[in-house]
Amino acid sequence: MYKIATKKVLNPTVIQMEIESPLVAKKAEPGQFIILRVDENGERIPLTVAGTDKENDLVKIIFQVVGATTEKLKHKEAGEYIQDFVGPLGVATHTDGIKKVCIVGGGVGCAIAMPVAQKFHALGAEVTSIIGFRSKDLLILEDEFNACSSRLFVMTDDGSYGRHGNVCVPLNEMLGAGEKFDEIITIGPLIMMKFVVEAARPYNIPVTASMNPIMIDGTGMCGGCRLTLDQDGKKVTKFACVDGPDFNGYEIDFDEAMSRGRMYSDFERHAYDEACNLFKGVC
Amino acid sequence: MAVVKEKHAMPTQEPQVRAHNFSEVALGYTKEIAIDEAKRCLNCKNRPCVGGCPVNINIPEFIMQVKEEKFEEAYRIINQTSSLPAVCGRVCPQETQCESKCTLGIKFEPVGIGRLERFVADWHNENSKEAPEAAKSNGHRVAIVGSGPSGLTCAGDLAKKGYKVTVYEALHTAGGVLVYGIPEFRLPKKIVAKEVETLKALGVDVEPNVVIGKTLTIDELFEMGFEAVFVGSGAGLPNFMGIPGESLKGVYSANEYLTRSNLMKSYLDSPDTPIMKGGKVAVVGGGNVAMDAARTALRLGADKVYIVYRRSMEELPARKEEVEHAEEEGIDFKLLCNPVEILGYENADDKRDPKNGFVTGIKCIRMELGEPDEKGRRRPIPVPDSEFVLDVDAVIMSIGTSPNPLIKNTTKGLEVNSHGGIIVNEEGLTSRNAVYAGGDAVTGAATVISAMGAGKVAAKAIDEYLSKK
Numbered sequence A: 001m002y003k004i005a006t007k008k009v010l011n012p013t014v015i016q017m018e019i020e021s022p023l024v025a026k027k028a029e030p031g032q033f034i035i036l037r038v039d040e041n042g043e044r045i046p047l048t049v050a051g052t053d054k055e056n057d058l059v060k061i062i063f064q065v066v067g068a069t070t071e072k073l074k075h076k077e078a079g080e081y082i083q084d085f086v087g088p089l090g091v092a093t094h095t096d097g098i099k100k101v102c103i104v105g106g107g108v109g110c111a112i113a114m115p116v117a118q119k120f121h122a123l124g125a126e127v128t129s130i131i132g133f134r135s136k137d138l139l140i141l142e143d144e145f146n147a148c149s150s151r152l153f154v155m156t157d158d159g160s161y162g163r164h165g166n167v168c169v170p171l172n173e174m175l176g177a178g179e180k181f182d183e184i185i186t187i188g189p190l191i192m193m194k195f196v197v198e199a200a201r202p203y204n205i206p207v208t209a210s211m212n213p214i215m216i217d218g219t220g221m222c223g224g225c226r227l228t229l230d231q232d233g234k235k236v237t238k239f240a241c242v243d244g245p246d247f248n249g250y251e252i253d254f255d256e257a258m259s260r261g262r263m264y265s266d267f268e269r270h271a272y273d274e275a276c277n278l279f280k281g282v283c
Numbered sequence B: 001m002a003v004v005k006e007k008h009a010m011p012t013q014e015p016q017v018r019a020h021n022f023s024e025v026a027l028g029y030t031k032e033i034a035i036d037e038a039k040r041c042l043n044c045k046n047r048p049c050v051g052g053c054p055v056n057i058n059i060p061e062f063i064m065q066v067k068e069e070k071f072e073e074a075y076r077i078i079n080q081t082s083s084l085p086a087v088c089g090r091v092c093p094q095e096t097q098c099e100s101k102c103t104l105g106i107k108f109e110p111v112g113i114g115r116l117e118r119f120v121a122d123w124h125n126e127n128s129k130e131a132p133e134a135a136k137s138n139g140h141r142v143a144i145v146g147s148g149p150s151g152l153t154c155a156g157d158l159a160k161k162g163y164k165v166t167v168y169e170a171l172h173t174a175g176g177v178l179v180y181g182i183p184e185f186r187l188p189k190k191i192v193a194k195e196v197e198t199l200k201a202l203g204v205d206v207e208p209n210v211v212i213g214k215t216l217t218i219d220e221l222f223e224m225g226f227e228a229v230f231v232g233s234g235a236g237l238p239n240f241m242g243i244p245g246e247s248l249k250g251v252y253s254a255n256e257y258l259t260r261s262n263l264m265k266s267y268l269d270s271p272d273t274p275i276m277k278g279g280k281v282a283v284v285g286g287g288n289v290a291m292d293a294a295r296t297a298l299r300l301g302a303d304k305v306y307i308v309y310r311r312s313m314e315e316l317p318a319r320k321e322e323v324e325h326a327e328e329e330g331i332d333f334k335l336l337c338n339p340v341e342i343l344g345y346e347n348a349d350d351k352r353d354p355k356n357g358f359v360t361g362i363k364c365i366r367m368e369l370g371e372p373d374e375k376g377r378r379r380p381i382p383v384p385d386s387e388f389v390l391d392v393d394a395v396i397m398s399i400g401t402s403p404n405p406l407i408k409n410t411t412k413g414l415e416v417n418s419h420g421g422i423i424v425n426e427e428g429l430t431s432r433n434a435v436y437a438g439g440d441a442v443t444g445a446a447t448v449i450s451a452m453g454a455g456k457v458a459a460k461a462i463d464e465y466l467s468k469k
């Protein structure tokens, strides 16, 4: 059992927790993730390590309530325990030789992008961050990004905060004005990442996309997290949990990944309704 | 006394009934049947059957005890060489191992050695009051990577000798393939859980949720004070065929399908982990894994389940009993067929059609058997223009695994062969000092009993190494 040390509500659907897990806290690097189960018989879900407090053995996670499991987790309080917590899994985001980077995060993807941005900042790279949300109510981590970015663009789809429009607006402006980056790192909804890749393509700037397919074991045993890359015209199957979650954005078959991500939508909607019934009145 | 020519039949659930539940198919011999079956054994002086068992269980000796109704004594004899008899009695491919060598089998059916072994183990589990006791500590610490049959066996043998053993397991439950792969209807999970409890009573620490190579490395285990490490990390990553359509929704690896059903319990009524149920299902492959996936699909409510296998019934590598059970339950064997493409639904006019991207069928080509290959198995070759389509809603790929590179990549000096299997000597020692390995991680996908045997060999070698230290 793993203790929830702290809990903080960042916005109505996004929650931050720190979990006591000495081994994971010691090892985790930005870009890696953990898998947890809330209770016995619970589903295994992957969440990115949003930071560590090595002195106090704590691992930070930030999650958006989207379905049954995240709903259950939302109802756990500081001091309570969760059943399982394993990691750090996946390959850490590579930072070697990158001096100027643009981080593009969307929605809860910003939580995943934050530790990456912080690491680049700590390594002395020049960090430009673009973070996008549907509206002002959903905005998270603005201060954290401000602290580690030399430039920060906050975008909202409805214009209720920051600039009006999606994350590609400032990206296109910069690239169009001749701005160069060693790398663009994008984390968020698949459709957003697909557009970021398209925005960068004419300028030949490397794009790394952090993928989040459905996972079970997270150790390479089941193949459920597979995605298809196009490497020089050859189709290659990769397992996101061990080969990723970061991949070369130009090689990813985003359409396939989007389709696979919807495999259980009917089931999930049902399970979510059930979880909500369970917590009636508070949900 | 005349010899009873046939093995005593195993009482089983009726096919029509069991095809819709997850309870164990084979119910086990009663005391009376067991004694009668034991009486069939000729107690041969040259004991050919023993040579057919990978761990050389003293077969006639234990059977003679069964005949005398001394079941605990029989258990003690088996337990000298095997630590998982309740498991192996159920899942060993006896027809190619012990029973294939049985003298009685020359003229009649061989003695039901596996069934007797299972009976003895179950009897012991139900009736024995002997509580396992932790041995006196010898102060040495050993780490085990993976809690499959190889790891559990190595841990048990060392603990009995007084070693302080810690088993690290990547998943949340111990047991390896025995919990995530082999389904409840063939191997009830409570048997595996009992084995793990016994180990804990012997003083073994079982640490789930630790991935060696990620959470901790092998070098760190040594830094933490472990003096030897055994790697029993299993067979690894599922293979796919590389044919079009394998990324469609409804295409699973057998590992994923079985893990969802077994480990994540989606076979229960209200699990949190989803799995596709019902419809028509094709399972590609012919091993035990394929049989388990097919029979699981049936029990999850499929209307029709096919096994698609590229050779003929004769070459089918699964345990004979599982194939027979599968046939009785109504699994449709499409033999001498090989998939060439998986077909999916595509509504070009409506990109948002929720059915888009789901499997609708599997296109196969008929095969015929040509000349034998290096291993003597006749090579299947496609018959030109013989393609046909099976309408299905899900496809389960069960065509083998390749080793997980996680441990190799994070352990300097650990050598692997061209297939990625860890290289060991006859004592289970790898190219790294004090690092031992065994089971599927070394051999590629094999059997429970061979993995268990490898765990025993390594435990002995580790004991010799550390007692000299």
Ligand SMILES: Cc1cc2nc3c(=O)[nH]c(=O)nc-3n(C[C@H](O)[C@H](O)[C@H](O)COP(=O)(O)OP(=O)(O)OC[C@H]3O[C@@H](n4cnc5c(N)ncnc54)[C@H](O)[C@@H]3O)c2cc1C
Pocket: A033, A043, A044, A045, A046, A047, A048, A049, A062, A063, A064, A065, A066, A067, A068, A069, A070, A071, A108, A111, A112, A211, A212, A213, A214, A215, A216, A245, A261, A262, A263, A268, A269, A271, A272
């Ligand atoms: C490597 C990785 C890192 C992630 N990091 C974060 C993070 O830091 N914060 C965060 O809020 N979310 C993160 N996710 C997504 C998160 O795992 C899912 O939101 C979560 O599993 C949903 O579970 P649920 O039961 O609440 O919802 P469900 O009802 O199961 O599903 C709701 C939605 O989540 C998707 N989903 C369901 N199961 C999974 C799964 N096992 N893996 C991925 N997606 C799934 C579904 O396709 C669906 O769109 C990450 C995913 C991956 C693969």
Ligand SMILES: Cc1cc2nc3c(=O)[nH]c(=O)nc-3n(C[C@H](O)[C@H](O)[C@H](O)COP(=O)(O)OP(=O)(O)OC[C@H]3O[C@@H](n4cnc5c(N)ncnc54)[C@H](O)[C@@H]3O)c2cc1C
Pocket: A219, B091, B092, B093, B145, B146, B147, B148, B149, B150, B151, B168, B169, B170, B171, B175, B176, B177, B178, B181, B182, B183, B210, B211, B212, B213, B232, B233, B234, B235, B258, B288, B289, B290, B292, B319, B404, B406, B407, B438, B439, B440, B441, B445, B446, B447, B448, B449, B451
């Ligand atoms: C569906 C199925 C049916 C089968 N049926 C039969 C049968 O009827 N008869 C038979 O004899 N054999 C059968 N087998 C084969 C048999 O189960 C295996 O040969 C045997 O389990 C191998 O044992 P093992 O100890 O080597 O590894 P496994 O049982 O594979 O266990 C390895 C364990 O190590 C863990 N692990 C892996 N990597 C790490 C890591 N880095 N850190 C920590 N832990 C790790 C895994 O999670 C797993 O729990 C079947 C296999 C399958 C999949």
Ligand code: SF4
Pocket: B052, B053, B054, B055, B056, B057, B059, B082, B088, B089, B092, B093, B094, B097, B098, B099, B113, B114, B117, B449
């Ligand atoms: S362990 Fe397997 S091979 Fe050995 S006697 Fe038992 S059933 Fe036969």
Ligand code: SF4
Pocket: B040, B041, B042, B043, B044, B047, B048, B049, B050, B059, B060, B101, B102, B103, B104, B111, B113
């Ligand atoms: S070979 Fe058969 S008959 Fe002979 S001892 Fe072994 S089990 Fe008994």
Ligand code: FES
Pocket: A214, A215, A216, A217, A218, A219, A220, A221, A222, A223, A224, A225, A226, A239, A240, A241, A242
């Ligand atoms: S989650 Fe199972 S292989 Fe990646």
